[in-house]
Amino acid sequence: MSRLAIDYDKCILCGQCVEACPFNALELKDRLEVNENCRLCGICVKTCPVDALAIQRGARATADLDSYQGILVFAEQRGGILASVVKELIGKGRELADKLGQKLYVVLPGKDVDPLIELLKQYPVDTIYAYDHPELSYYRAETYTAVLEDLIQDIKPGILLIGATQVGRSLAPRVATRLRTGLTADCTILDVKPNGDLIQTRPAFGGNVMAQIITPKHRPQLATVRPKVMAPSETALDYPTEVIKRKIKPEMLKSRTEFLSIEPKPQETSITEAEVIVAVGRGLKKAEDMALVEDLAKKLNGMVAVTRPLVEAGWASYTQQVGLSGRTVRPKLFIACGISGAIQHVAGMSSSEVIFAINKDPDAPIFQVAHYGLVGDFYEILPALIEELDALKTGSK
Numbered sequence: 402m403s404r405l406a407i408d409y410d411k412c413i414l415c416g417q418c419v420e421a422c423p424f425n426a427l428e429l430k431d432r433l434e435v436n437e438n439c440r441l442c443g444i445c446v447k448t449c450p451v452d453a454l455a456i457q458r459g460a461r462a463t464a465d466l467d468s469y470q471g472i473l474v475f476a477e478q479r480g481g482i483l484a485s486v487v488k489e490l491i492g493k494g495r496e497l498a499d500k501l502g503q504k505l506y507v508v509l510p511g512k513d514v515d516p517l518i519e520l521l522k523q524y525p526v527d528t529i530y531a532y533d534h535p536e537l538s539y540y541r542a543e544t545y546t547a548v549l550e551d552l553i554q555d556i557k558p559g560i561l562l563i564g565a566t567q568v569g570r571s572l573a574p575r576v577a578t579r580l581r582t583g584l585t586a587d588c589t590i591l592d593v594k595p596n597g598d599l600i601q602t603r604p605a606f607g608g609n610v611m612a613q614i615i616t617p618k619h620r621p622q623l624a625t626v627r628p629k630v631m632a633p634s635e636t637a638l639d640y641p642t643e644v645i646k647r648k649i650k651p652e653m654l655k656s657r658t659e660f661l662s663i664e665p666k667p668q669e670t671s672i673t674e675a676e677v678i679v680a681v682g683r684g685l686k687k688a689e690d691m692a693l694v695e696d697l698a699k700k701l702n703g704m705v706a707v708t709r710p711l712v713e714a715g716w717a718s719y720t721q722q723v724g725l726s727g728r729t730v731r732p733k734l735f736i737a738c739g740i741s742g743a744i745q746h747v748a749g750m751s752s753s754e755v756i757f758a759i760n761k762d763p764d765a766p767i768f769q770v771a772h773y774g775l776v777g778d779f780y781e782i783l784p785a786l787i788e789e790l791d792a793l794k795t796g797s798k
């Protein structure tokens with residue numbers, strides 16, 4: 402592991418490094434000491450007038466990479482309900498584990514977790530590690546970080562997958578910092594090299610490039626994955642899953658946050674949960690015409706989504722925006738009306754089961770991702786479609 406090394410023969414206890422450190426990581430006692438706040442930024446090394454400080458990097462790096470094996474998935478739950486992204490992480494984790502010939506583990510912190518263990522046992526997981534305690538009932542940064550650190554130090558997984566949810570986005574960087582390893586946030590594609598390096602792909606520079614990131618010198622490799630980007634795992638009812646209930650040490654439950662209560666917000670239906678989406682883009686001429694799209698969505702029991710320009714124009718709310726800087730959706734049917742198919746939009750809808758595109762321009766890029774396409778004016782096509790649906794409903798067709 403990388404560390405700040407102090408050459409006590411050279412150190413003259415001048416205190417310049419203590420003054421310079423922005424993290425209060427150096428203390429002058431009988432001698433100069435470095436504490437856990439050190440971020441290895443190197444400012445002290447540059448400040449020292451007698452070259453008594455040096456950062457020793459990567460001692461662990463190549464030494465024990467191979468001792469880290471297996472894929473660990475964080476099973477996020479809220480009030481006993483498993484986050485839907487967990488099944489997606491299990492699906493991807495199983496695929497990566499099989500490719501490497503390694504095991505798939507799940508860590509489940511919570512309170513009264515037996516029903517969740519039974520649920521997780523329906524999936525192809527080798528071992529479920531459960532931490533069951535009232536103090537773990539809801540997410541708190543310190544306690545959950547301590548749980549993950551405890552397990553990782555023990556079982557040494559090569560890869561840790563966490564959902565890019567509100568909880569995951571808080572937890573993953575803390576775990577990565579605690580373990581002094583790398584983290585790639587919001588991955589959209591994951592693969593592995595035969596040597597165990599995780600190939601983490603995510604959009605960068607506003608989606609104009611897909612960056613591939615690896616963490617070749619540290620383990621475990623941490624990645625967060627946006628919900629709905631990866632396919633959920635199939636069930637595997639006969640899979641021989643081992644369940645291990647872990648001992649909870651009192652120090653793991655220490656937290657500066659006092660849990661008082663949870664006040665649930667009224668449940669909003671989100672386009673991420675919709676099975677049918679009718680989406681519209683800049684082909685829409687005026688805000689009032691949204692009624693046409695809403696009418697079709699209603700007839701199909703679906704929801705309306707939009708491209709970013711419509712949100713910017715104030716014609717729709719941000720919660721309806723699909724794409725890189727909006728929501729990722731995975732409906733059974735996605736109808737794209739007057740949408741060109743820009744990469745930033747496609748990033749949020751290309752995993753839909755069936756994509757049906759209507760566009761006046763036969764060369765519009767949306768037709769490259771669409772399963773079915775109609776070249777034409779949606780102002781003419783949607784009313785005809787609605788009429789057909791009405792006729793089907795009344796039985797006149």
Ligand SMILES: Cc1cc2nc3c(=O)[nH]c(=O)nc-3n(C[C@H](O)[C@H](O)[C@H](O)COP(=O)(O)OP(=O)(O)OC[C@H]3O[C@@H](n4cnc5c(N)ncnc54)[C@H](O)[C@@H]3O)c2cc1C
Nearest residue numbers: 607682683684708709724725726727739741746760761779
């Ligand atoms: C950093 C960054 C992040 C971004 N994030 C997002 C994002 O999250 N989501 C998003 O959507 N965009 C995002 N964008 C914007 C994106 O680049 C595109 O500008 C946007 O998706 C284009 O929207 P559009 O397809 O509605 O409009 P246009 O590209 O203008 O396409 C309109 C299409 O409608 C067709 N058309 C016009 N009239 C009709 C008609 N009557 N019938 C049928 N077809 C018709 C045209 O042929 C055309 O293909 C982002 C951009 C950047 C730089």
